[in-house]
Amino acid sequence: MVALLMWMMPIPEGLKPNAWYLFVIFFTTIASIILTLLPIFTASILAVSFAILSNTMDTKAAYGGFDESFILLIIVAFLVARGVVKSGLGKRIALHIIRKFGGSTLGLGYSMVATDMIIAPAFPSNTARSGVLYPIVESLAHDSGSKTGDKTQRKMGSYLMMNSMAGIAISSSLWLTAMASNPVGAAIASQMGIDITFSSWFKAAIVPAFTAFIVIPWLLYKIFPPELKDTPQAPKKAEDELKAMGKVSKNEWITGAVFITMVTLWALSSILALDKTAIALGGLAILMISKIFTMEDMKTQGDALATLVWFAILYAMSSELNRLGFMTYVGEAISDQLTGLSWQLVYVILIILYVLIHYLFVSQTAHMLALFGVFLHVGIDAGVDGKLLALMLLFATNFNSVITPQGSSANVLFAGSGYLKASEIYKNGGIVTFANTVIFLTIGTAWILFIS
Numbered sequence: 001m002v003a004l005l006m007w008m009m010p011i012p013e014g015l016k017p018n019a020w021y022l023f024v025i026f027f028t029t030i031a032s033i034i035l036t037l038l039p040i041f042t043a044s045i046l047a048v049s050f051a052i053l054s055n056t057m058d059t060k061a062a063y064g065g066f067d068e069s070f071i072l073l074i075i076v077a078f079l080v081a082r083g084v085v086k087s088g089l090g091k092r093i094a095l096h097i098i099r100k101f102g103g104s105t106l107g108l109g110y111s112m113v114a115t116d117m118i119i120a121p122a123f124p125s126n127t128a129r130s131g132v133l134y135p136i137v138e139s140l141a142h143d144s145g146s147k148t149g150d151k152t153q154r155k156m157g158s159y160l161m162m163n164s165m166a167g168i169a170i171s172s173s174l175w176l177t178a179m180a181s182n183p184v185g186a187a188i189a190s191q192m193g194i195d196i197t198f199s200s201w202f203k204a205a206i207v208p209a210f211t212a213f214i215v216i217p218w219l220l221y222k223i224f225p226p227e228l229k230d231t232p233q234a235p236k237k238a239e240d241e242l243k244a245m246g247k248v249s250k251n252e253w254i255t256g257a258v259f260i261t262m263v264t265l266w267a268l269s270s271i272l273a274l275d276k277t278a279i280a281l282g283g284l285a286i287l288m289i290s291k292i293f294t295m296e297d298m299k300t301q302g303d304a305l306a307t308l309v310w311f312a313i314l315y316a317m318s319s320e321l322n323r324l325g326f327m328t329y330v331g332e333a334i335s336d337q338l339t340g341l342s343w344q345l346v347y348v349i350l351i352i353l354y355v356l357i358h359y360l361f362v363s364q365t366a367h368m369l370a371l372f373g374v375f376l377h378v379g380i381d382a383g384v385d386g387k388l389l390a391l392m393l394l395f396a397t398n399f400n401s402v403i404t405p406q407g408s409s410a411n412v413l414f415a416g417s418g419y420l421k422a423s424e425i426y427k428n429g430g431i432v433t434f435a436n437t438v439i440f441l442t443i444g445t446a447w448i449l450f451i452s
Helices: 002-008 017-034 040-053 069-087 089-101 105-122 126-142 157-174 181-190 198-223 234-245 250-272 276-289 302-323 326-337 343-360 364-381 386-399 409-415 422-451
Strands: none
Touching: 002 017, 017 040, 017 302, 017 326, 017 343, 017 422, 040 302, 069 089, 069 126, 069 250, 069 276, 069 302, 069 409, 089 105, 089 126, 089 234, 089 250, 105 126, 105 157, 105 198, 126 157, 126 250, 126 276, 126 409, 157 198, 157 386, 157 409, 157 422, 181 364, 181 386, 198 386, 198 422, 250 276, 302 326, 302 364, 302 409, 326 343, 326 364, 343 364, 343 386, 343 422, 364 386, 386 422, 409 422
């Protein structure tokens, strides 16, 4: 009923009709997922069908998401992860982690986020980084008796998957080179006379990011608790299982070599001008030639296909909203409302609105390109320190990524794992994003002003 009323109401002045109608469709889709009225897959295909049949989107724009290579990268990463698990390598890695940190589920959660933060500066693609972390997290869950399909996902796997999504949001905020949009945003800021370097970024981010690292895994542990919390026998059991596994098998050696090669090439992809998706496809091909991953295995990967469909659709709709000028319209409308306010209030409002608007985006880079410059101009005109605002907006581009299942392409492996419902990600992701926003706006702002 609300959607129908929005569709029938007068189109806001200055907005193209199709921009408004597409917003109504997109808003309704997201609301139906949050309220658990429809699964994310069903809601997405219904939305794109209506958008095309109502002439709100043409077919080229509606299906454009399926042309994006990074979406294919996500799906291939799903399949490679299955090969890592099937070969036994994932189990071996997981057992080593459990042996060191497996006394509690919370300890495992912290160890995975710490691992991500350590490798992040070498990975300008957080999507590729999720492809490194996901098979390890999945193996940790499996080897703790937490699996999908047998109602044991909440035992440990659901928490670890949600925690890893949240961890990538933090690690991407910590390093200038941990996310592709970060240096692009820094380049835009430089055009306004704001200099952001690798060292100045890290210096500004280290205190709020490490605060988030301490708080977020614990917070998720409280609001989305695993059923299995303390596992004092797990380290000894893991050590016994490692002994029982014996020497590394041929399939593990092959999978390990493929995995390390992929990780290395992903890390060097920007330097060597290599396509990340092509790297992943090559790795998958080797696993299939080696019969570590087979066509029979492919038939069981329904979650990967479903993920490809719903993410591509939501990405296309979000991109079209941006192309039609809806995001710019929102930015300018916000600017008009902030005239005459103190710079402190403008600063806080801009950051909060920038975070909330991410509900409409299915790409961190698209979000940053659409609104970073607009919001930065508005803030500087209102007297906000340019470097403070630029850094906080770029941090927000990362720490808001877990606000929705589709808020970042790095989320999709975890969201499509079967361990998490879309409604659980919206709820817990919203709480985590709120906590990140509070941490960065308070501790982060105070720290940046202190070191300036």
